[in-house]
Amino acid sequence: MAYGKVKAYYQDELQSIQQEGLYKQERFIHSPQGADISVEFPPKAPLSEVINFCANNYLGLSSHPEVIEAAHDGLKKRGYGMSSVRFICGTQDIHKELEQKISTFLKMEDTILFPSCLDANGGLFEAVLGPEDAIIADKLVHASIIDGMRLCKAQQYPFKHLDMNHLEKKLIEASEDCRHKMIVTDGVFSMDGDLAPLDIICDLADKYDAIVVVDDSHATGFIGKTGRGVHELKGCMDRVDVITTTLGKALGGASGGCVSGRKEIVELCRQRARPYLFSNTMPPVIVSAAIKVLEIISKSTERRDKLEWNTNYFREKISAAGFVIKGETPIVPVMLFNAQLAQDFSRDLYYEGIYAVGFFFPVVPKGQARIRIQISANHEKEHLDKAINAFTKTGEKYGILGLSKNEIIEKYGS
Numbered sequence: 001m002a003y004g005k006v007k008a009y010y011q012d013e014l015q016s017i018q019q020e021g022l023y024k025q026e027r028f029i030h031s032p033q034g035a036d037i038s039v040e041f042p043p044k045a046p047l048s049e050v051i052n053f054c055a056n057n058y059l060g061l062s063s064h065p066e067v068i069e070a071a072h073d074g075l076k077k078r079g080y081g082m083s084s085v086r087f088i089c090g091t092q093d094i095h096k097e098l099e100q101k102i103s104t105f106l107k108m109e110d111t112i113l114f115p116s117c118l119d120a121n122g123g124l125f126e127a128v129l130g131p132e133d134a135i136i137a138d139k140l141v142h143a144s145i146i147d148g149m150r151l152c153k154a155q156q157y158p159f160k161h162l163d164m165n166h167l168e169k170k171l172i173e174a175s176e177d178c179r180h181k182m183i184v185t186d187g188v189f190s191m192d193g194d195l196a197p198l199d200i201i202c203d204l205a206d207k208y209d210a211i212v213v214v215d216d217s218h219a220t221g222f223i224g225k226t227g228r229g230v231h232e233l234k235g236c237m238d239r240v241d242v243i244t245t246t247l248g249k250a251l252g253g254a255s256g257g258c259v260s261g262r263k264e265i266v267e268l269c270r271q272r273a274r275p276y277l278f279s280n281t282m283p284p285v286i287v288s289a290a291i292k293v294l295e296i297i298s299k300s301t302e303r304r305d306k307l308e309w310n311t312n313y314f315r316e317k318i319s320a321a322g323f324v325i326k327g328e329t330p331i332v333p334v335m336l337f338n339a340q341l342a343q344d345f346s347r348d349l350y351y352e353g354i355y356a357v358g359f360f361f362p363v364v365p366k367g368q369a370r371i372r373i374q375i376s377a378n379h380e381k382e383h384l385d386k387a388i389n390a391f392t393k394t395g396e397k398y399g400i401l402g403l404s405k406n407e408i409i410e411k412y413g414s
Ligand SMILES: *Cc1c(COP(=O)(O)O)cnc(C)c1O
Pocket: 115, 116, 117, 118, 119, 121, 142, 144, 186, 190, 215, 216, 217, 218, 245, 246, 247, 248, 255, 256, 257
């Protein structure tokens, strides 16, 4: 039994993760996803009723009655599983319908579904780029893009986060001996809630003959006047070549992702993308519910409008209470800078009935610890007020209200 020796090694590894304070512990939710949830904090705490501020349920559609009904309907009419990848016998009429609806919503030529956006990003680059090509990507793109770029043989030219001068420099470098150039960025970056300047990126792409790929997972459904995403907000809907996005966040939150864009690129993904060719098709239940989600958000902007109101309200009030925040989206990082402070603060909020997680190194850089709040259209004003009160009470306890970044760091270290 070789495992005896290996076991001790793995136990050591796990222990050192624990000692570095990086051990991730799951909490169990005993209710559907929503603004008010019932949470078990293992090993032995009683169930707590808390307000959820850490789901990607931006539009509040994860447990929406019409979406649940559409899921039941899909289950009844198209069955539970397909037991096949898409190209053998895993494509139903509703898969094509969903692809069509996503294309229309994002104003793209065509769309291909993947089991997740991680898979979309894992399949895209290898399918369309070779060693003669170049990827010029923001340094803070999502982990799944990093993985996808590693899987393809294109040359890599990373540019500093949101730094357009540096992007231009890298485009010039890549122009020297590359066949095709592809600029890659997230639309909204999930840690700071900041936005890519897509209009400027598209200008640079034109100037240096590059195509533009945007991962809009934290934007699709609610950023921009009608919720199409960052390309709508920045006025460049016809200039972005490819959008990758997820059905696992604002769009119902179950699972699934896609590549949406120029039809030749989508078609090459259908021919070559490995997660599409070698992983099971999206189940009819989710496809049917996702079609309903797209109908809901195409018909009315009511939910994204409420989310925008909620976001502005919360950002205004939390700043006025004396906290340092970042970004400009429903992702609101409340900056505490010190990792221990972020952990203690999150625990105290939890006992006040507010579920919001602390983020610290290695998820964010050292000295950048924070509580990350995510606002939802499911939040009512009372939910937001409760959170602001709990933040204020806890902020008073730690004596950080009204302090600047430097003053907090002076007090607690970074
Ligand atoms: C969440 C996220 C993903 C992964 O989406 P899944 O569908 O859950 O795999 C990919 N990219 C970005 C930017 C994300 O925020």
